[in-house]
Amino acid sequence: MKRSLLSAVLVFLSIVAAQAQDETDALRYSRLTSGGDARTQAIGGAMGSLGGDVSAMSVNPAGIGLFKTNELTITPGFRSLNTDATYYDNQASDSKSSLFLQQIGLIFASNPRRKNNDSRWKNVTFGLGVNRLANFNRSLYYTGTIKGDKSNFSSYSDNYWLQLQGETDLDGAQDNYPFGPSQAIRTYLIDPVLDDNNNPTGDWAALPSDIISNGHPLEQSNSISSKGGINEFSLSVAGNYDDKLFIGASLNIPSINYDRSQTFRETNTQDKNSVLNYFDVDNSLHTNGVGINGKLGLIYSPQPALRLGAAFHTPTVYTLHDTYSTRVTTSTTDQGLLTSSTQDITDGYPGEYDYNLTTPWHALASVSYLFNDGVDAPVHGFITADYEYVNYAAAKYRFNRDDGGSGLGGATAKDQADALNRSIKDMYKGASNLRLGGEVKFNVMAVRAGVAWYGSPYQDSNVKGDQLLYSGGLGYRNGGFFADLTYVYNREKDEDQPYYVTANDAGIPSPQPAALTSGGSNIILTIGFKL
Numbered sequence: 001m002k003r004s005l006l007s008a009v010l011v012f013l014s015i016v017a018a019q020a021q022d023e024t025d026a027l028r029y030s031r032l033t034s035g036g037d038a039r040t041q042a043i044g045g046a047m048g049s050l051g052g053d054v055s056a057m058s059v060n061p062a063g064i065g066l067f068k069t070n071e072l073t074i075t076p077g078f079r080s081l082n083t084d085a086t087y088y089d090n091q092a093s094d095s096k097s098s099l100f101l102q103q104i105g106l107i108f109a110s111n112p113r114r115k116n117n118d119s120r121w122k123n124v125t126f127g128l129g130v131n132r133l134a135n136f137n138r139s140l141y142y143t144g145t146i147k148g149d150k151s152n153f154s155s156y157s158d159n160y161w162l163q164l165q166g167e168t169d170l171d172g173a174q175d176n177y178p179f180g181p182s183q184a185i186r187t188y189l190i191d192p193v194l195d196d197n198n199n200p201t202g203d204w205a206a207l208p209s210d211i212i213s214n215g216h217p218l219e220q221s222n223s224i225s226s227k228g229g230i231n232e233f234s235l236s237v238a239g240n241y242d243d244k245l246f247i248g249a250s251l252n253i254p255s256i257n258y259d260r261s262q263t264f265r266e267t268n269t270q271d272k273n274s275v276l277n278y279f280d281v282d283n284s285l286h287t288n289g290v291g292i293n294g295k296l297g298l299i300y301s302p303q304p305a306l307r308l309g310a311a312f313h314t315p316t317v318y319t320l321h322d323t324y325s326t327r328v329t330t331s332t333t334d335q336g337l338l339t340s341s342t343q344d345i346t347d348g349y350p351g352e353y354d355y356n357l358t359t360p361w362h363a364l365a366s367v368s369y370l371f372n373d374g375v376d377a378p379v380h381g382f383i384t385a386d387y388e389y390v391n392y393a394a395a396k397y398r399f400n401r402d403d404g405g406s407g408l409g410g411a412t413a414k415d416q417a418d419a420l421n422r423s424i425k426d427m428y429k430g431a432s433n434l435r436l437g438g439e440v441k442f443n444v445m446a447v448r449a450g451v452a453w454y455g456s457p458y459q460d461s462n463v464k465g466d467q468l469l470y471s472g473g474l475g476y477r478n479g480g481f482f483a484d485l486t487y488v489y490n491r492e493k494d495e496d497q498p499y500y501v502t503a504n505d506a507g508i509p510s511p512q513p514a515a516l517t518s519g520g521s522n523i524i525l526t527i528g529f530k531l
Contacts, residue, residue: 021322021355021357021397021420022420023420023423023424023427023428024497025287025357026359026395026397026424027392027395027428027457028134028136028258029134029230029256029318029357029359029395030359030360030390030392031134031390031392031454031457032133032134032230033045033134033452033454033469034046034047034055034058034059034133034435035055035058035131035132035133036053036055036058036059036103036131037053037055037073037102037103037105037484037526037528038075038473038475038484038485038524039053039055039448039473039475039484039486039526040053040055040059041471041473041522041524042437042439042448042449042450042472042473042475042484042486043435043437043438043439043448043449043450043471044386044435044436044437044451044452044469044471045059045386045435045437045450045452045469046366046384046385046386046435046450046452047059047060047063047384047386048063048309048310048311048365048366048384048386048388049063049307049308049309049367049368049386050307050309050366050382050384051063051066051299051309052066052067054071054073054103054105054106054107054127054528055103055131056127056248057105057127057128057129057131057234057236057250057295058131058133058232058234058295059297059311059364060248060295060297060298060299060310060311060364060366061127061234061236061237061238061248061249061250061295061296061297061311062238062246062247062248062298062299062309062311063238063246063248063297063299063309064125064127064236064238065123065125065238065239065246065247065248065299066240066246066299067107067109067125068109068123069530069531070106070107070108070109070531071109071530071531072105072106072107072528072529072531073103073105073106073129073526073527073528074101074103074104074526074527074528075101075102075103075524075525075527076099076100076101076524076525077099077100077101077102077523077524077525078098078100078522078523079097079098079099079100079135079137079520079521079522079523080096080521081096081097081137081138081518081519081520081521082094082095082518082519082520083095083138083139083140083516083517083518084517084518085141085142085514085517086142086514086515087142087143087144087220087222087498087512087514087515088144088145088512089144090142090143090144090145092141092142092143093141094139094140094223095139096137096138096139096225098135098137098227100132100135100137100229101130102131102132102524103130103131103526104130105127105128105130106127106128106129107125107126107127108125108126108127109123109125110123110124111123120241120242121239121241122240122242122243123240124237124238124239124240125237125238125239125240126235126236126237127234127235127236127237127238128234128235128236129233129234130231130233130234131231131234132229132231132232133229133230133231133232134229134230135229136226136227136229136258137226137227137228138224138225138226138227138518139224139225139226140222140224140225140516141223141224142496142514143219143220143221143222144219144221144514145217145218145220145269146212146218146219146220146511147215147216147217147218148212148215149212149215150212150213150508151507151509152509153212153218153509153511154212154501154508154509154510154511155206155208155209155211155218155266156208156220156264156266156498156499157184157189157206157209157266157279158206158208158209158501158508159180159499159500159501160180160181160184160189160190160206161190161206161209162501162502163177163180164177164204165202165203165204166202167200167204168200168202170192170200173185173192174186174345175345178326178342178346178351179324179325179342179351180281180326182340182345183326183328183340183344183345184328184330186338186340186344187328187329187330187338187340188207188330188332188335188338189207189208189276189279189328189330190204190205190206190207191204191205192204207274207275207279207332208266208268208276208279210274211268211271211276214274216268216270216271216274217269217270218266218267218269219265219266219267220265220266220498220511221265221267222263222264222265222496222498222514223262223265224260224261224262224496225261225262226259226261227258227259228256228257228258228259229257229258230255230256231254231255231257232252232253232254232255233252233253233254233255234252234295235250235251235252236248236249236250236251237250243301244300244302245298245299245300245301246298246299246300246301247297248296248297248298249294249295249296249297250294250295251292251294252292252294252295252316253290253292254290254291254292254293254316255288255289255290255291256287256288256290256291256320257287257288258285258286258287258288259284259285259287260283260284260285260286261282261283262281262282262283262284263280263281263282264280264281264498265278265280266278266279275332275333275334275335276331276332277331277332277333278330278331279328279331280327280328280329281326281327282326282327282328282329283324283325283326284324284325284326285322285323285324286322286323286324287322288320288321289318289319289320290318290319291317291318291319291359292316292317293313293314293315293317294313295311295312295314296311296312297309297310297311298311304370305369305370306367306368306369307367307369307370308366309364309365309366309386310364310365310366311362311363311364311366312362312363312364313361313362313363314361315359315361315394316358316359317356317357317358318359319354319356320354320355320356321352321353321354322351322352322354323350323352324342324350324351324352324353325341325342325343325350326342327339327340327341327342328340328341353399355397355398355400356397356398356399356400357395357398358394358396358398359395360390360391360394360395361390361391362388362389362390363388363389364388364389366384366385366386366387367384367385368382368383368384368385369382369383369384370382379440379441379442381438381439381440382438382439383437383438384436384437384438385435385436385437386433386434386435387432387433388432388433389430389431389432389433390430390431390433391430392424392428392429392430392431392457393425393427393428393429393430393459395424395428396417396421396424397417397420398417399414399417400413426459427458427459427460428457428458429458431454431455431456431457432455433452433453433454433455434452434453435450435451435452435453436450436451436452437449437450437451437471438450439475441475444476444478445474445476446474446475446476446477447473447474447475448471448472448473448474448475448486449471449473450469450470450472451468451469451470451471452468452469452471453466453467453468453469454466454467454468454469463495464493464494464515465493465494465495466492467490467491467492468490468492469488469489469490470488470489470490471486471487472486472487473485473486473487473524479530480529481528481529481530482526482527482528482529482530483525483526483527484524484525484526484528485523485524485525485526486523486525487522487523488521488522488523488524489520489521490519490520490522491517491518491519492516492518493516493517493518494516494518495514495515495516496513496514496516497511497513497514498511498513498514499511
C-alpha cells in the first residue's frame with residue numbers, strides 16, 4: 001500500500017481511536033491502592049496519620065516530617081492472581097504470576113535545630129521515591145454459548161456490520177476500515193449484498209449474524225492477557241513544628257505502562273447451512289504516558305499517644321499515547337483459513353492516538369493511637385485507621401485530534417469526549433475506602449496485621465465491584481538495618497464487558513458482562529538502611 005494511502009486513512013484513524021478509549025480505561029487508571037513498602041502494606045496501607053515511613057510520601061507527605069535520620073529502602077514483590085469468570089452460566093478460570101519492584105525510597109532528614117534557637121520549627125525533611133500504585137498483570141478467560149435471535153443476542157462482528165451499512169464503495173471498504181471491518185471483508189466474514197445487476201445495495205451480510213438470526217447457537221470465548229502498572233515518582237518535603245504539627249507536600253509524576261492482548265472467538269457449533277466454522281478477532285493495545293499531581297497533608301499530635309491526619313490529593317492530569325492493531329482470522333468450509341491485520345492495510349503501521357485523561361481527586365482522614373510510645377516497656381505498638389473518599393465519576397477525557405465533524409453522526413472529537421464523560425458520570429460514583437492496621441513490637445521484632453476495603457465504584461448496586469485485602473507481616477529492626485516481610489491476600493468482585501455494540505440504530509443488544517471473582521496473593525519484602 002502506498003504511503004499516500006496511509007495518509008488518506010488518517011481521518012478514519014482519528015475517529016476509531018477516539019472510540020478506543022472507554023469507561024473501563026478511565027476506571028483502570030483511577031482506581032489505585034496506597035501501595036508502599038512491606039510495613040505499610042502489612043497494616044492495610046493505613047499511613048495517613050502514623051508517619052515515620054517512606055510510604056507516607058504517597059499517602060500523606062506530612063508523615064516524613066517524623067523522620068530523625070536519613071533512610072534508604074528497596075521493596076521487591078511477587079504476585080499471583082487467579083480469576084474465576086462466569087459468562088452465560090458457564091464457568092472458567094485463569095491465573096498469572098509476576099515479579100515486580102514495588103518501591104524505592106530515600107529520606108533526607110535535617111538535623112534538629114539547636115535548643116537555644118527561638119524557632120519552634122524543629123527540622124525539615126525531604127524525600128524522593130518511586131511507588132507502584134497499580135499492577136495490571138492479569139490473565140482472564142471466559143466462554144459461553146448464546147442462543148436466540150437478534151433481539152436478544154449479538155455477535156462481535158455486529159459492530160463491523162453497523163459501520164459498513166450504506167457503504168457502496170467495495171474496493172474502498174477493504175482499505176478504509178483498518179480496525180476490523182476491512183479485515184472482516186478480506187476474510188469473507190462479511191460480504192456485500194448485491195442487487196440483480198450485481199451492484200452494491202449498501203447492505204452487508206455477516207455470517208455470525210445469519211447464524212443467530214436462524215436461531216442457532218454461537219459459542220463465544222474471550223481470552224485477555226495484560227501487564228504493566230502505574231508507578232509514581234514523588235518529591236516530598238515536610239516540616240516539624242514543635243513535634244506536634246507536621247505539614248507536608250509532594251509533587252508527583254505517575255507513569256502508566258499498559259499492554260493488553262485480547263482474542264475473542266465465535267464458533268458455529270450447530271448450523272450446518274452456514275459455511276462458517278469460527279472466527280477470531282485479536283486486538284492488541286499498548287498505552288503509555290505520564291501525569292502530574294500534588295499531595296498536601298498534615299498530622300497533628302495533641303498528645304504523644306495520639307496522631308490525627310488529613311490529606312488531599314489533587315486530580316492527576318495524564319498525557320497518554322495509544323498504539324493498537326486488529327487481526328481477524330476466519331475459518332470457513334469454502335475458503336479455508338484466511339487472516340488479515342491492520343498492518344496489511346496500513347503498510348505496516350499500527351493505529352496511534354494521543355489524548356488526555358484527568359483522574360479524580362482523593363480526600364483522606366486518619367487517626368493513630370500509639371501505646372507505650374517512648375516508655376521503657378518490653379512491648380510497644382500502635383493501631384491506625386484511614387478513611388478515603390474518591391469520586392470516580394469525576395474522571396474526564398479530552399481528545400487532542402479533532403476530525404472537524406467527520407465522526408460517527410457528524411460528531412467532533414470534543415462531542416465524542418463529552419459523550420464518553422457523560423457515560424462515565426452515569427456509570428460510576430463516589431466511593432469510600434477504609435484501611436485499618438496495627439503493630440506490636442517486641443525488642444527488635446515486630447508483628448503486624450491489617451485489612452483494607454475499597455468500595456465499589458459502580459452506580460448500579462447490582463454490580464459487585466468492591467475489593468477486600470487482608471495482610472500480615474513480620475519486621476526486624478536492629479541498629480541501622482531493618483527488614484520487613486508481608487503477605488497480602490486480596491479478594492475482588494468485578495465485571496468484564498467483552499464488547500459494546502455502538503452506533504446502533506438496529507437495536508442490537510450488547511452481550512451480558514462476565515462476572516469475575518479474583519483472588520490474589522502478594523509477597524513483599526523491604527530491605528532498609530538508616531544512613
